[in-house]
Every structure is written in structure tokens, then in C-alpha cells.
Amino acid sequence: MSPATKSKSRSAANAKPPLIRDLERVIDPRFVIWRPEDLLVYEYDGSIDRSIPAAVTVPGSAEETAAAVRIAKRHGVPVVPRGAGTGLSGGAVPLRGSLVVAMTRLNRILEINAENKIALVEPGVVNVELSNAAAEYDLYYAPDPSSQKACTIGGNVAENAGGPHCLAYGVTTNHVLGLEVVLADGSITWLGSDMREAPGYDLRGAFIGSEGTLGIATKIAVRLLKTPEAVQTMLAAFRSLDDASQAVSDVIASGIVPAALEMMDRTTIDACETVYRPGYPPDAQAVLIVEVDGLAETVAEQSAKIETLCTGNNASEIRRAQDPQQRADLWATRKGAIGAMGTLAPNYYLVDGVVPRTKLRDALAKVMEIGAELNLKIANVFHAGDGNLHPCILFDERDPAQVRRVIECGERILEMCAEAGGALSGEHGIGIEKQAYMPLVFTEADTQAMSRLRPAFGAEESFNPGKVFPGGAVHGETYGVKETGFHRTGTADVI
Amino acid sequence: MTPARVERPNSLDDLSKALAEAHRQGLACIPVGGGTRLAAGNTPERYDVAIDLAGMSSMIDHVPGDLTAVVDAGVRIQRLQEILATSGQRLPFEIAHPHKATVGGALASNPLNLTGILFGSIRDWVLGMKVVLADGTTTKTGGRVVKNVQGYDLHRLHTGAFGTLGVIAEVALKLLPIPDTTRTVAAWFASSQDAAVAAKTILDSPIEPEALTILAGPEAQPGTLGAAQPKDGIAGSTAALLARLAGGPAAVSRQVDMVTGAAGAAAADGYEIIYPQEAEPLWAIARGESFDPNGLTARITVKPSAIPNLLEEIEKRGAAGLTKPPSYAAHPGFGAAIVNWPLAKDQDARDAARFAFTMAERHRGHAVIETCPAAIKPEIDVFGTIGPSLEIMKRMKQQFDPARILSPGRFAGRI
Ligand SMILES: Cc1cc2nc3c(=O)[nH]c(=O)nc-3n(C[C@H](O)[C@H](O)[C@H](O)COP(=O)(O)OP(=O)(O)OC[C@H]3O[C@@H](n4cnc5c(N)ncnc54)[C@H](O)[C@@H]3O)c2cc1C
Numbered sequence: 001m002s003p004a005t006k007s008k009s010r011s012a013a014n015a016k017p018p019l020i021r022d023l024e025r026v027i028d029p030r031f032v033i034w035r036p037e038d039l040l041v042y043e044y045d046g047s048i049d050r051s052i053p054a055a056v057t058v059p060g061s062a063e064e065t066a067a068a069v070r071i072a073k074r075h076g077v078p079v080v081p082r083g084a085g086t087g088l089s090g091g092a093v094p095l096r097g098s099l100v101v102a103m104t105r106l107n108r109i110l111e112i113n114a115e116n117k118i119a120l121v122e123p124g125v126v127n128v129e130l131s132n133a134a135a136e137y138d139l140y141y142a143p144d145p146s147s148q149k150a151c152t153i154g155g156n157v158a159e160n161a162g163g164p165h166c167l168a169y170g171v172t173t174n175h176v177l178g179l180e181v182v183l184a185d186g187s188i189t190w191l192g193s194d195m196r197e198a199p200g201y202d203l204r205g206a207f208i209g210s211e212g213t214l215g216i217a218t219k220i221a222v223r224l225l226k227t228p229e230a231v232q233t234m235l236a237a238f239r240s241l242d243d244a245s246q247a248v249s250d251v252i253a254s255g256i257v258p259a260a261l262e263m264m265d266r267t268t269i270d271a272c273e274t275v276y277r278p279g280y281p282p283d284a285q286a287v288l289i290v291e292v293d294g295l296a297e298t299v300a301e302q303s304a305k306i307e308t309l310c311t312g313n314n315a316s317e318i319r320r321a322q323d324p325q326q327r328a329d330l331w332a333t334r335k336g337a338i339g340a341m342g343t344l345a346p347n348y349y350l351v352d353g354v355v356p357r358t359k360l361r362d363a364l365a366k367v368m369e370i371g372a373e374l375n376l377k378i379a380n381v382f383h384a385g386d387g388n389l390h391p392c393i394l395f396d397e398r399d400p401a402q403v404r405r406v407i408e409c410g411e412r413i414l415e416m417c418a419e420a421g422g423a424l425s426g427e428h429g430i431g432i433e434k435q436a437y438m439p440l441v442f443t444e445a446d447t448q449a450m451s452r453l454r455p456a457f458g459a460e461e462s463f464n465p466g467k468v469f470p471g472g473a474v475h476g477e478t479y480g481v482k483e484t485g486f487h488r489t490g491t492a493d494v495i
Numbered sequence: 496m497t498p499a500r501v502e503r504p505n506s507l508d509d510l511s512k513a514l515a516e517a518h519r520q521g522l523a524c525i526p527v528g529g530g531t532r533l534a535a536g537n538t539p540e541r542y543d544v545a546i547d548l549a550g551m552s553s554m555i556d557h558v559p560g561d562l563t564a565v566v567d568a569g570v571r572i573q574r575l576q577e578i579l580a581t582s583g584q585r586l587p588f589e590i591a592h593p594h595k596a597t598v599g600g601a602l603a604s605n606p607l608n609l610t611g612i613l614f615g616s617i618r619d620w621v622l623g624m625k626v627v628l629a630d631g632t633t634t635k636t637g638g639r640v641v642k643n644v645q646g647y648d649l650h651r652l653h654t655g656a657f658g659t660l661g662v663i664a665e666v667a668l669k670l671l672p673i674p675d676t677t678r679t680v681a682a683w684f685a686s687s688q689d690a691a692v693a694a695k696t697i698l699d700s701p702i703e704p705e706a707l708t709i710l711a712g713p714e715a716q717p718g719t720l721g722a723a724q725p726k727d728g729i730a731g732s733t734a735a736l737l738a739r740l741a742g743g744p745a746a747v748s749r750q751v752d753m754v755t756g757a758a759g760a761a762a763a764d765g766y767e768i769i770y771p772q773e774a775e776p777l778w779a780i781a782r783g784e785s786f787d788p789n790g791l792t793a794r795i796t797v798k799p800s801a802i803p804n805l806l807e808e809i810e811k812r813g814a815a816g817l818t819k820p821p822s823y824a825a826h827p828g829f830g831a832a833i834v835n836w837p838l839a840k841d842q843d844a845r846d847a848a849r850f851a852f853t854m855a856e857r858h859r860g861h862a863v864i865e866t867c868p869a870a871i872k873p874e875i876d877v878f879g880t881i882g883p884s885l886e887i888m889k890r891m892k893q894q895f896d897p898a899r900i901l902s903p904g905r906f907a908g909r910i
Pocket residue numbers: 045046080081082083084085086087088090091092103123144145146147150151152153154155156157158159160161162163164211212213215216217218338339427428464495
């Protein structure tokens with residue numbers, strides 16, 4: 001029985017479970033949450049799964065975080081770190097009656113060292129705020145998930161998050177130099193350093209992308225990049241998905257790695273037109289958003305070349321952002337596209353599969369074929385340059401038959417990605433959602449080798465149990481899709 | 496140390512069998528690539544079997560449209576680069592002796608990347624691996640696509656692990672196009688401090704050199720820069736700054752102007768603008784190829800802002816204490832210097848090692864002794880001090896190789 005249910009049978013005065021009493025001794029009771037009605041907001045993240053935590057605490061320092069971990073250990077309660085809860089694979093959903101340790105108060109940018117182009121931040125810092133703060137020094141933090149206005153650097157580290165600009169500049173792991181982490185025994189240690197290299201095993205690299213299963217990051221040292229001197233953002237419209245895909249391949253083959261290369265299909269455009277009114281060509285079946293940056297000369301040369309390649313693939317229209325506002329508008333539409341899906345259907349399910357970029361065209365055709373076979377509408381808005389698909393399967397959770405088809409659809413798309421030599425997830429993580437599919441890409445020996453990291457970090461099942469590995473989330477442990485629903489399509493201004 | 500036996504696997508299967516057998520017998524194995532960095536690391540406790548991976552070098556599965564390649568660990572870096580170049584691509588990773596060094600050896604020993612300032616370390620280009628574990632189990636991590644977060648990133652753990660957690664058999668790599676135009680600017684200065692001033696101006700400007708290196712000392716003398724002899728009137732120079740600039744012709748020409756301007760403003764004695772082929776011998780020096788192999792070589796990592804001070808101290812100490820002055824290649828943007836001290840006696844090695852560790856500590860960085868006489872190795876941990884995370888590293892070794900048959904004692908903390 002979880003402490004939350006226990007409390008119901010007792011009188012208000014002595015209702016506090018011992019775990020809570022112990023936590024309140026070291027953490028301000030305002031930041032120890034345990035009443036069932038208050039726990040509801042912590043039972044879900046951006047994914048489809050839900051599960052109620054035993055309690056939630058919001059520590060105010062690394063030391064308080066460590067103390068919370070020690071107390072949870074003493075009570076035999078596992079710990080689930082939580083950032084902003086925007087994760088799309090159930091990473092922050094607490095299984096096994098865990099204690100959620102939320103990073104909300106650890107939200108300070110501790111240092112921006114402009115001379116060495118590094119920043120030291122707490123994990124609860126919202127991604128975009130770091131770049132905003134660094135802008136004063138003509139620097140920025142490169143990984144920019146579409147959710148960057150809400151998601152945290154700690155969550156980014158845990159998921160090894162990507163974003164549109166990761167095509168040229170790499171994902172989170174390529175930008176994090178080191179981290180302070182709280183381990184399962186409540187000790188605090190550094191992995192990596194605040195320099196470009198550190199001797200010993202790359203524990204930093206092992207921790208990044210470990211989805212909160214090895215420890216809690218309490219400080220993060222990251223690399224900042226110089227704001228490029230020039231940027232050109234372009235929009236190219238195509239009358240077919242095939243042409244747009246071919247243009248993507250041709251750009252990569254031409255020896256240009258743009259800063260970003262994103263695609264939106266007609267269904268996505270429809271959603272965006274309703275909400276943002278970008279006024280894209282009405283006959284466009286797909287648009288590409290291409291950005292090049294760097295020295296003015298490089299930008300001029302590459303954008304001209306990209307224009308030629310798009311025209312060569314029958315682009316019906318090419319628009320260049322003429323000023324920072326137009327550029328911002330182009331990105332606002334792209335980054336808000338998923339939020340706009342609400343105009344098309346009550347729910348969406350976003351599949352994060354990856355295919356080799358040379359197989360993009362076939363993979364997209366296949367996705368649409370699977371959707372058609374299952375009579376489901378799919379919107380595609382994705383990181384085309386990396387081959388990271390994001391088919392958004394649109395549906396209505398009130399129709400159980402449809403929900404079953406949605407799950408089958410996701411499964412078949414991931415199978416297709418695995419067969420194409422791709423990956424189950426490009427940036428959202430395995431979490432609860434995709435663990436059953438791990439055998440599509442890994443043998444038991446592979447996952448077993450991975451599982452050795454947990455005891456090496458002293459973590460066993462003390463952090464985020466039931467995640468990543470196949471069979472982790474026991475059937476019935478989370479609320480089923482039917483009862484609580486898939487991710488609801490939100491309002492457009494959230495992210 | 497010499498092993499009793501050499502295994503020469505030609506396939507993943509061979510390798511797996513060889514390790515399983517060694518594991519059964521409890522024999523200590525050391526994987527051998529091109530042999531260019533065999534001297535690196537601590538002296539292993541035991542060494543029974545050499546696993547020579549030269550035979551595992553047939554596969555180079557390059558898909559230019561994906562900008563990726565999957566290659567056998569025994570493939571030489573130079574050969575890989577030549578094949579990639581036929582499609583106008585490269586692995587942005589430049590290390591000493593690329594014609595000998597293998598992909599697997601380079602990954603396992605993580606040498607400094609000459610182009611690290613722009614492209615980072617080799618760990619940033621690895622997408623996935625096949626690794627054979629101590630008991631012969633073959634495992635896969637990551638994949639071959641450029642974005643992938645499925646499972647833990649074990650390939651990052653094996654990168655730089657000196658083969659102490661498993662033997663790297665196959666590697667998937669991310670690649671880049673070779674730029675249209677590349678030029679090197681070499682500028683000569685009366686002192687390394689002047690060179691550092693020029694470097695800082697470059698680093699603070701909008702341009703992004705692919706490589707930026709300060710060279711000084713007898714083995715990196717401006718006067719011995721091979722094909723690119725310095726012009727008259729710079730005989731008094733003691734330091735050179737090399738900057739490699741790449742991109743389209745217009746961008747390169749502006750970058751060249753900017754760099755030569757920065758050199759001029761920092762009172763350079765002279766400079767040259769050099770085409771790629773003629774520049775290669777200079778960059779070979781920057782990669783450390785002319786360093787005394789019998790000397791002590793230390794890799795000191797600090798914050799970029801500490802580089803000028805570090806160089807000053809190296810020069811001061813070199814003149815005062817040790818028998819012969821050191822040579823070095825310093826990378827002011829990346830924040831690292833490779834320093835090579837020629838040695839007259841073992842005591843010199845001890846002094847140089849102590850000096851390197853002291854410098855690292857003073858600048859809150861770290862030092863790794865990459866080569867030094869075998870005689871003094873037992874006295875030091877060549878990886879320096881690791882700190883509290885060493886405990887996790889030890890448990891990691893215990894998890895992956897409880898019988899300690901993979902290069903036992905060779906890694907940091909004598910793991
Ligand atoms: C509309 C939308 C668009 C998105 N676009 C992108 C995108 O472009 N690219 C992309 O990569 N992702 C994207 N995401 C997914 C999500 O935003 C990222 O995974 C993000 O990194 C999660 O951060 P968070 O702070 O919300 O973490 P949470 O969801 O709170 O947690 C995610 C995981 O991190 C762990 N965690 C959190 N903090 C810590 C810590 N301090 N230490 C250890 N573990 C911790 C949690 O336990 C959990 O496993 C998108 C999501 C939405 C809703």
C-alpha cells in the first residue's frame with residue numbers, strides 16, 4: 001500500500017507517513033507534497049502513461065536533494081527525478097510508488113564564463129533561458145528542443161535531447177562538459193569536468209541519456225557557442241513529399257550541413273495555418289525550413305546553393321526571412337507545430353523513430369502507407385536532415401478501436417525504422433513507452449551489458465525503476481491508455 | 496612487457512572465441528591496434544596475450560548520402576580518410592601517425608584531436624559500436640544513424656577506456672564533408688606570449704578556425720618547419736602560431752586576412768599563407784610527430800584562459816630546472832597543451848611529471864603522462880588524480896571485467 005492510500009484511513013493529525021515526516025525534517029514542509037489531491041499533477045508527463053507517486057519533494061539545493069535520496073533509501077522508496085515534465089516517453093512518470101524529486105527550485109544559472117565559453121547551471125534552468133542569458137555575451141547554448149520554452153537542462157541531459165539545430169551542432173551530449181550528480185547512496189560527485197576533456201572513463205557520457213536511472217544531476221557545466229555573424233532562414237514549398245525528401249538528400253549530398261533542416265507536411269501545414277496563419281502556398285504538400293549560419297560569405301554561398309537544389313527538385317516557392325522577425329516567425333510556426341495539432345484531432349501520438357537519411361523518402365512513404373492501412377491520419381513535422389521522423393498519429397481517445405489501431409501504427413512504424421537500420425528513438429528516450437520494442441534493435445546480451453551501469457553507479461533500482469529496459473514497467477502498473485487517454489493536443493502557445 | 500602469445504582474429508567470431516578462451520584460462524589480454532599508443536597508460540599488472548586487431552580491417556561500409564561509415568576496428572585512420580575523401584568526406588579527427596594508428600586503437604586511447612577546437616573529441620563522432628566483452632560476449636551499443644537515444648550510451652564509456660571494459664571490434668562514425676577551400680596561416684613570434692595574444696584575438700572574432708596551435712621548443716622550431724621555411728629576418732622567433740581556415744573561397748580569404756591581421760597586431764615577425772599539402776608537415780609537428788619518443792610527453796588540459804600562463808610557466812621551468820628545454824604544441828581554443836621533455840636521466844622524467852601534475856592542479860585542470868620511461872611508471876599514475884568518481888570507475892571495471900583479464904592495471908587508478 002502506498003503512503004498516500006494509507007493516510008486515508010487515519011485521522012488528519014497522525015496522517016503523515018514516516019517518509020514525509022523525515023523529509024520535512026530537512027526540507028521546508030512547503031516543498032514536501034503528499035496529499036493525494038496535490039500529487040495528481042505529478043502522475044504524468046508529456047507521454048501517455050500515468051502513475052501516482054508516493055510523494056513529491058522540491059529540494060532547494062544539491063544537499064537537500066542528497067538528503068531526500070538518503071531518506072527515500074532508508075524507507076525503501078525509489079526516487080524519480082523530474083524536470084518540467086515535457087518528456088514524451090514516460091521518463092518522469094513515477095512507477096512503484098516512487099518519491100518524485102522535482103528540480104523546479106534548482107533553477108539558477110550559476111555562472112556564464114564568456115572568456116572560456118562555458119556556463120554552469122542548475123538542472124531546473126529552462127533551456128531557452130540559458131541561451132537568453134548567454135546572448136548578452138554573444139553566445140548561445142546549441143541544443144534547442146522544440147519544447148525549449150518549457151523543458152529543463154536537467155531533463156535534456158537525462159534524455160540526451162536534440163532539436164532543430166542539432167543537425168550541424170550535435171545533441172546534448174556534445175555540449176555537456178560535466179555534471180555534479182547525487183548518487184543512490186546520497187553522495188555528491190562530479191562526472192567529467194568543466195573543460196573539454198577529463199581523464200578516466202567517460203562517466204559523463206554514460207550518464208547523459210540515462211533517463212534519470214543512474215542519479216540526479218544537480219549542476220551541469222555546458223559549452224556555449226559564439227552567436228554566428230550571419231544567419232539565413234529559408235522556407236521552400238514543394239508539391240510532393242517525395243520532392244521535398246529528395247531536396248533534403250541533395251542538400252546533404254552537396255557537402256552542406258545546414259544548421260537546421262526541418263520538414264512539415266500538408267497535414268501539419270493545415271494545423272499551423274489555423275493557429276499561426278503563416279500563409280504557406282496552398283498547394284504545398286510539404287515545406288522545408290532550412291537555416292544556414294556562420295560567416296556572411298558562407299551563408300551567402302550556401303543559401304544560394306540550397307535555393308538551386310530546392311528549385312531543382314521542383315520547389316514551387318522559396319522564401320527567405322528578410323529580418324530577425326521573419327526568422328522568428330518561421331521558427332515559431334515550426335516549434336509550435338505540435339501544439340497546433342489540437343485543431344485537427346483531440347489527441348496525437350508522436351513516434352520518434354529514426355532512419356538513415358538516404359532512406360527518408362521511402363520511410364515517409366511507408367509511414368503514410370501504414371497510416372492509410374489503419375485508417376489513421378498522420379501529420380509529419382520533423383528533423384529531416386537527421387532522418388529523425390516524428391509522425392504524429394491523430395486520433396480520438398474516446399474511440400477504443402481507434403486507440404488500438406494507433407498503438408499498432410506506432411509499433412509498425414518503429415519496426416520499419418529498425419528494419420531500415422535506424423533507431424527506436426532519436427531524442428525522446430525509451431522510458432516506459434518504447435521499452436517493449438528494445439528487442440527490435442538489441443539482443444539480450446546488449447541490454448544486459450547496458451544494465452551493468454546501474455550497479456556501477458550504485459543505483460540498482462533506486463532511481464526511476466521500471467524504465468528503459470524491456471519488461472521494466474509491469475503490466476497494470478500504469479493507468480491504461482483507455483482510462484486516461486493519450487497525450488491531449490494542447491493549446492498552441494504552450495510550446 | 497612481452498606477451499606469451501599473440502592472437503590475430505580475422506573476424507568478430509574469432510575475436511569472441513579468443514577472448515572467451517583467455518577468459519576461461521584467466522589470461523590477461525591487451526588489444527593492439529597500430530601500436531602507436533601502446534606505451535600510453537600505466538604498466539599492466541599482467542600481460543599474457545596480445546590481441547592484434549590488424550586482421551580485422553576489411554570492412555569500410557561508407558554511405559556518403561548518410562554521412563556515416565561503419566568500419567572494422569583494425570582499419571588504419573589514414574586509409575579510412577583516403578576512402579572517405581573519394582566521396583569528398585572525412586572524419587574530423589586528426590592524430591599523430593594516422594598511417595599506422597587504427598580506428599579502434601584511436602578510440603580506445605582517445606588521443607588529442609588536432610581539430611578539437613571546432614570538432615571536439617573522437618567521442619563526439621562515434622554513433623555506435625560492436626564490442627566484445629571480457630568473456631567473449633559480443634554486444635552492440637548505439638546504432639549507425641546520427642540521432643539515437645535508444646539504451647545507454649555504452650560506446651561513450653568504451654571510448655578512451657584503453658580496452659579495459661571490452662575490445663572494440665566495429666565502430667559507426669559520423670562524418671563531415673571536406674570543405675571547398677583550406678588554407679593554413681603560419682605566423683612567427685618572438686615569444687609564445689605574443690602568439691597567445693594573436694590567438695585570443697582570433698578566438699574572440701567571428702571566425703572559427705579548424706585548428707589553432709602554438710608551437711615552441713627545439714622539436715617544434717620555426718626554423719625546422721620543413722617545406723615552409725620562414726622568411727628572412729625572423730631568425731629570432733621562438734614560437735609559431737598555426738591557424739587552419741576552411742570553407743568557401745570567399746570565407747577563407749576573409750579569415751586569412753583576419754588571422755594575418757591579428758598576427759600583425761601582436762607583433763609577429765612574419766607570416767606565410769600555405770596550401771594544404773605544404774602545410775601538412777607543420778600540422779604533423781602540431782600533432783606531436785616530431786617529439787622525442789624517448790622523452791616524457793604530458794597532455795595538460797586547462798581552461799582556454801589559462802593557456803598563456805601555462806606556457807609561460809612551462810618555458811620558465813624548462814630553462815631553469817630540467818636538463819633540456821621542452822617542446823610543445825598548445826591548443827589555446829580547446830584548452831590543452833602537449834608538452835614533450837627530452838630526458839637526460841630518469842630524474843628528469845620524475846621532475847617533468849611532477850611539474851605537469853603541479854601545473855594541472857594550479858589551473859584546476861588535469862594532466863596525463865602519455866609517454867615516459869618504463870622505469871618511472873611504477874612510481875606514478877600516469878592519469879593523475881581522478882577524484883571521487885574513481886569509485887564509480889572501479890565498480891564499472893568490476894561489472895564489466897570481474898576477472899580482470901582486460902589490460903589489468905593499465906587505466907586510471909590502475910583499474
Ligand atoms: C511539444 C513538444 C516538443 C518536443 N520537442 C523536442 C525536441 O525537439 N527534441 C527533444 O529532444 N525533445 C523534445 N521534446 C521532449 C522533451 O521536451 C525532452 O525530452 C526534454 O528533454 C524533457 O525535459 P523535461 O525538463 O521536461 O524533463 P522531464 O520530462 O521532467 O523528465 C525527463 C526525464 O529526465 C529525468 N530527469 C529530469 N531532471 C533530471 C535531473 N536533474 N537529473 C537526472 N534525471 C533527470 C526524468 O527522471 C525523466 O526520466 C518535446 C516535447 C514536447 C511536449
